[in-house]
Amino acid sequence: MEQQNEKSEQAAEGVSTNETPKKFDSASFLKTLPHLPGVYRYFDAAGNLLYVGKARDLKKRVSSYFQKTLAPRTAVMVSLIADAQITVVNSEAEALILESNLIKTQDPRFNILFRDDKSYPYLKLSAQEYPRLSYYRGMLDKKNSYFGPYPNANAAKDTMVLLQKIFQLRTCEDSVFKNRSRPCLLYQIGRCSGGCTREISPQDYAHSVQIAKEFLSGDSEKVQNDLRRRMNEYSEKLEFEKAAVMRDHLAAISSVVHQQ
Template sequence: METALKETEGKLVNLPDKKFDSAEFLKNLPHLPGVYRYFDKDGNLLYVGKARDLKRRVSSYFQKTLAPRTKLMVDQIASAQITVVNSEAEALILESNLIKTQDPRFNILFRDDKSYPYLKLSSGEYPRLSYYRGALDKRNSYFGPYPNANAAKDTMLLLQKVFQLRTCETSVFNNRSRPCLLYQIGRCSGGCCKKVSPEEYGKSVDLAKEFLRGYSQKVQEDLTRRMNEYSQKLDFERAAVMRDHLAAISNVIHQQSMEAAPDANADIIAAVAAQGEVCVNLAMVRGGRHLGDKASFPSLGRNAELPELEEVLEAFITHHYTQMDVPPVVIINLEERSPRIEELLNTIAGKKVSV
């Protein structure tokens, strides 16, 4: 006797020649992690979702009260598939891949942008500071990611002014016979012509790393100590340089500091849906400093219904944090607590995240 469901290669498939029977479909679902897919009568993919518990999650689509966008989708379901996996993390990866490759009609799709920018400090006697996108190499030190190019480049300019780190290519650095213009205007210490010793340059590199990690108070204390030492030695020119560095750092901290612990790391994610469009804005705080913002405008699929904000945030989190680490604190603009988003962030991070 033919039934409305059959099992093939770990999948439960609703037969397309039968009318979709949600009760029968739900009855056969396991309490296991996995991915579910809904299709219309023509076999077009409507939606891909993930679940820690397939039976509980899929059942929520067949309740009496549904959001307009969800109801529009459910009314078109003619068949469904599930794939059972070993863990929720595996379900997350599979869902992300299926959304990117199969373009389901009702999923919110965040297009892959350029990779996020970093600041890179190379290895060697005189490390080079540079703006960087791409795969990370363990031989070098990376700081970021920054939400946009301007935020990274502004920080790079500050580090040039305060710590006078070189930014030129190694081929240029190794073949100079006299310092460049950046040395003349006080944005490089002239390591190419031994105007600064490797030991002294190394101290500046260490301070820059401390600053980038958010320990600005420690950097200020060290600069103050060095300023006093130069003053006692009557080296007032170097003391004045330390004073100017302190003033520059204090100004940046005043402009960018948040009302949080000085080493606080957090992402603030706000989603707004209006007039047929959705915008998600990400603000990054690292080491208590606001690094900048980035706005994204996802594709809502081929229908006119606006999604719920929780669905938008869930889609953004899935897309965004498959590319980078989750900070210990994530702030979202929902009025009520969202267990689904909390579970999602904890799964991606592999640890407890404060939401």
């Protein structure tokens, strides 16, 4: 009886007993993997997420973790693996986005924090009275807002052009913004709201920034509803040109959402 109690106390305190955890059968797992893009996840014996990674070819990438020669840090992680799971996606770009979301939401123990990765482009909204929208690579500063990562530079820049058209956020450098006496060409062609010369109030600009953030964060339905509301308001006031602009913005966002 005393021996049984002692074993119970050891288990409660996390002391190992005679039972050894079942070793991960990597060979069997690797046989099930396809040569397709996707995301893989490693778990320890307690079900805790150890690592999330992306791959252009799941079979090749995951197999590399179970070779004889590994970096010390990787070897430690592999020794803790008790289970593994994969998610197959359509492209490497989709794998990148899924990997990013899982790292941000689940904070795997062995992942290098994604915000420290300088490889992928982001869109940045600066923390200012009239925030600047810009293309960005590098370390992420908490005082600003970042959206991404994007799979490549073209995807990020295409999104930035779309945001210019719809939300008319400024993209000019601070030195240019502070020293203008009249709005630039982008204001004339409807791609900037002219914050540099107070053509738009800070409050109205802040509203545009907030809607843009919601769109970049994935809440496209809310943005579309806002555009529909504004389009209907302009129509009721017989301001049909402005209503047509809202209609075109709505169509552009619908097209992007459909592609995504």
